[in-house]
Amino acid sequence: MNKLVIDNSIEDNDIFVINDTEMTVDLSNTERYISIHVVNGTCLKGFIKTNNTKNKIKYIIDDNCEVTINKLAIDSSDEIEIVLNDKNSIVKYTTSIINYKDNIYKQIINHKSDDTTSKIRNHCINIFDNEFKFVIDGIIEKDAERVDLKQDNKIINLRNGKSNILPNLIVDNNDINASHSAYIGTFDEDTKFYMMSRGLTSNECDDLLIKSFLLNGMELQEKERDIFSSIIETINK
Amino acid sequence: MLSIKKLFVKVKDKNILNDFNLDIKEGEIHAIMGPNGTGKSTLSKVILGNKNYEVVSGDIIFKKESILGLKTDEIARKGIFVAFQNPISIEGVQNSEFLKTAINERRENAIGLFEFVKEIKEKVKELDFSEEMIHRAVNVGASGGERKKNEVLQLSLLEPEFIILDELDSGLDIDSLKKVCEAINKYLESHKKTSVLIITHYPRILEYIKPQFVHMMVCGKIVKTGDYNLAFEIEKSGYSDTSVMGSEKENE
Numbered sequence: 375m376n377k378l379v380i381d382n383s384i385e386d387n388d389i390f391v392i393n394d395t396e397m398t399v400d401l402s403n404t405e406r407y408i409s410i411h412v413v414n415g416t417c418l419k420g421f422i423k424t425n426n427t428k429n430k431i432k433y434i435i436d437d438n439c440e441v442t443i444n445k446l447a448i449d450s451s452d453e454i455e456i457v458l459n460d461k462n463s464i465v466k467y468t469t470s471i472i473n474y475k476d477n478i479y480k481q482i483i484n485h486k487s488d489d490t491t492s493k494i495r496n497h498c499i500n501i502f503d504n505e506f507k508f509v510i511d512g513i514i515e516k517d518a519e520r521v522d523l524k525q526d527n528k529i530i531n532l533r534n535g536k537s538n539i540l541p542n543l544i545v546d547n548n549d550i551n552a553s554h555s556a557y558i559g560t561f562d563e564d565t566k567f568y569m570m571s572r573g574l575t576s577n578e579c580d581d582l583l584i585k586s587f588l589l590n591g592m593e594l595q596e597k598e599r600d601i602f603s604s605i606i607e608t609i610n611k
Numbered sequence: 612m613l614s615i616k617k618l619f620v621k622v623k624d625k626n627i628l629n630d631f632n633l634d635i636k637e638g639e640i641h642a643i644m645g646p647n648g649t650g651k652s653t654l655s656k657v658i659l660g661n662k663n664y665e666v667v668s669g670d671i672i673f674k675k676e677s678i679l680g681l682k683t684d685e686i687a688r689k690g691i692f693v694a695f696q697n698p699i700s701i702e703g704v705q706n707s708e709f710l711k712t713a714i715n716e717r718r719e720n721a722i723g724l725f726e727f728v729k730e731i732k733e734k735v736k737e738l739d740f741s742e743e744m745i746h747r748a749v750n751v752g753a754s755g756g757e758r759k760k761n762e763v764l765q766l767s768l769l770e771p772e773f774i775i776l777d778e779l780d781s782g783l784d785i786d787s788l789k790k791v792c793e794a795i796n797k798y799l800e801s802h803k804k805t806s807v808l809i810i811t812h813y814p815r816i817l818e819y820i821k822p823q824f825v826h827m828m829v830c831g832k833i834v835k836t837g838d839y840n841l842a843f844e845i846e847k848s849g850y851s852d853t854s855v856m857g858s859e860k861e862n863e
Contacts, residue, residue, distance in 0.1 A: 568699040570683035571659050571692075572713040572765060582712065586703025586748075 375419075380408065391418050399445075401427050408432070412439045414460065420444065421598050423605070427452055437487070439463040444592040446602045448472045453480040458490040458518075465491070470588035470602075471498040471506075472609055473535075478507045483523065485514045485550075491522040495591045498528070499584055499609065500535035507538040512554065516546040525554035530561060530587060532580070561587075584609055612637045612806045613658075613691075613773055618669030620650075620657050620831075627653045627664070629831040635773075635806050640799075642809040642817055644842060645828035646850045651810045655693045655775045660686050673773065688716060692771035694762035696778040700750035706761070707731070707745045710768055717769065734767050737794050755782025763791050767798050776809045780816040792819030814842035 376395040380386075382404060389410045391397075394417040397410075402425040412418050414436040422445035430453045435441055437460030450471050458465065471479060483492045492512070500506045512523045529537040539556040561583045569579040585606050594602065613635045620628040627650045635641050645651050657664050658671060660683045671678050678686050701709070710731065715721045722730075735742055738760045750758050759779060766774060776795070780788055796819070799805055809822060817825070817839065825841040826833045829850060835841065 565699050565701055567659075567661060567683060568695070569701070569709070571687050571695075572709070572769065573684050573687040573716040574709075574712055575684050575716070576682070578712055578716070582704050582708065583701075586701070590703030 375417075391416050395419070397421070399423065401425075401429065403427070404429055406430070409434070412436060412441055414438055416440075418442070421594070422446070423601070424448070424450055424452065426450075429453075431455070433457065433465070434459055435463050435465060437461045437463060441465040441467075442593055443467045443469075444594055444598070445469045446472075446588070446605060447479075448605070449475050449477055450479055451477045453482075455482045455484070456492065457484045458486060458492065460487045462489045463487075463491075464493075466493045466593070468495045468592050469497070470592070471496070472588070472606070473498055473500045473504065473506045474502060476505045478509060480509045480511075482511045482513065483525075485512075485518045485521045485523060487517070488519045488521070490518065492524070494523075494525045494527075496525075496527045497587055497591075498530070498537070499588065500529055500531045500537050501533070501609065503534045503536070505536045505538075507540065509540045509542075510554075511542045511544065512552060514543075514545045514547055514550050514552065518547055519549045521547065521550040521552070523550070523552040527555070528557040528587075530559065530584075532560075532584075581607070581609075612639075612674060613808075614672040615658075616670045616672070618657070618671065619667040620653065620664050620669075621667055622653075622664050627831055628657065631669070631832050633808075633826070633833065635808060637804045637806060639824065640807045640809070640820065640822040641824045641826065642811060642822040642842060643826045643828050643833070644811055644814075644845050644850075647812075649828050650831040651828055652696055652777055655695075655777045655808075655810065658686070658691060658775065659683050659693055684716075690772035691775070692766050692769060692773070693775040693777055694759070694766060694779055696781060698750050698758040698762055700748070700753065700758075702748055702751055704749050705746055706749050709749050710765065713765070713769060730768065731764075734764050734794075737767075737797070738764055739790055740764065756784065756787040759783050759791055760787070763794050767794060770802065772802075772805055774805060774807045776807065776811075776816070776820075778810055778812065780811060780813065788816065789819060792816065795820060814846050817842050 376393045378395050378397040380399045387408045391412045397420040399422040405428045407430045409432045411434045415438045417440045420443040424447045426449045428451045432455040434457050456465055496508055498506055508527050510525055510527055512525055514521050525541055527539045527541055531537055537558045541554040541556050543552050545552055566579045588606055615633040618628050618631040643651055660681055711727055740760055825837055827835040
């Protein structure tokens with residue numbers, strides 16, 4: 375597999391993925407527009423870590439591609455656009471956000487072609503009393519048949535944060551499968567009671583629940599999981 | 612070891628426990644039987660300090676100290692363990708991580724990985740559990756029987772001094788119930804001072820874990836106390852039979 379690194383020192387914003395590639399993105403304090411074109415028959419695996427970014431990232435995905443992205447962001451107001459341009463491609467985009475300020479995270483998934491699949495999972499822990507908003511658009515165009523689109527958006531407010539989720543499904547074809555779920559709230563009290571009944575303090579319960587909430591659903595290698603875990607472990611301290 | 616004195620508890624203006632009294636000494640096994648909705652499961656949650664229940668008056672003394680007002684985790688660390696009727700599943704939290712955190716809360720020095728793995732593997736084998744469950748999320752996708760076995764696995768690793776088995780037999784087939792009870796009996800053999808309170812509808816579990824005292828609970832209080840045979844008397848006659856109800860002889 376090819377290796378691709380995008381970080382603050384590399385200014386190339388037009389990227390073509392022509393072979394199976396493992397992409398590592400590490401960006402902080404940036405406002406960049408990055409275009410990633412995944413050409414036909416290619417597999418792209420992305421491990422993304424961002425901090426205080428307002429990037430616009432556009433993925434253009436050709437036919438028979440498999441794109442798997444696992445992203446952990448701190449204070450992100452990124453805008454992600456994913457265009458499934460051609461047939462038989464799959465995108466699994468799993469985003470976890472740790473939010474300390476006011477932020478809006480936008481994502482557009484545009485299915486332009488037949489037999490395309492998108493599995494979008496967005497989770498956010500809103501730490502303080504700030505505003506956080508997910509704006510997630512799923513578009514299925516008229517000519518795109520047998521599309522499978524799934525969105526799962528959740529925000530956990532640790533304190534009194536003001537959170538909002540705007541999931542929009544714009545569907546112009548009847549032969550498709552589309553679903554979305556949205557949840558804003560706190561960790562379940564019954565779950566915490568059960569954990570505390572085993573002697574875990576309230577803080578320890580939160581630590582375990584935060585970690586599982588942010589990491590669950592991600593397809594990570596051990597090293598990647600350790601990197602994400604070490605960032606997550608700084609929350610709630 | 613555990614003494615509940617004149618306990619009145621309500622939830623949302625509804626009285627659940629009414630003048631409830633119970634005294635369990637070190638090493639004793641007690642059983643509470645009662646019809647649905649009589650407050651049996653409420654009792655275990657109140658002992659654990661669940662904030663959804665309001666203790667109006669009375670006291671719960673554990674090892675000569677009141678535990679009313681303590682947080683759930685503080686009560687648990689004092690040595691009280693409830694094996695729940697419906698154990699919760701926790702998405703994304705691995706059994707191993709959960710158990711290790713719980714064990715470490717009770718120790719001055721954190722348990723080593725080798726010691727932890729060795730100990731957990733032994734217990735898992737005893738319960739006829741798949742070793743793979745250690746790495747699964749707590750109770751996620753687990754059957755009713757697996758959840759109960761997991762409760763007993765936690766119990767044997769956390770080594771409580773007072774155990775409440777809240778309808779342990781519900782959701783367990785005969786073979787699984789036998790296996791789970793064998794594991795508990797084995798634990799009790801090596802922890803002679805541990806006391807047990809079994810909450811149940813049916814006497815079947817009592818054939819495997821034999822109590823010295825059986826209490827009949829109706830409308831939030833104990834209305835009759837007897838020995839092991841009372842359980843079978845209740846099963847034969849039901850909870851509404853006046854001869855079983857008898858006089859309100861409470862456990863003192």
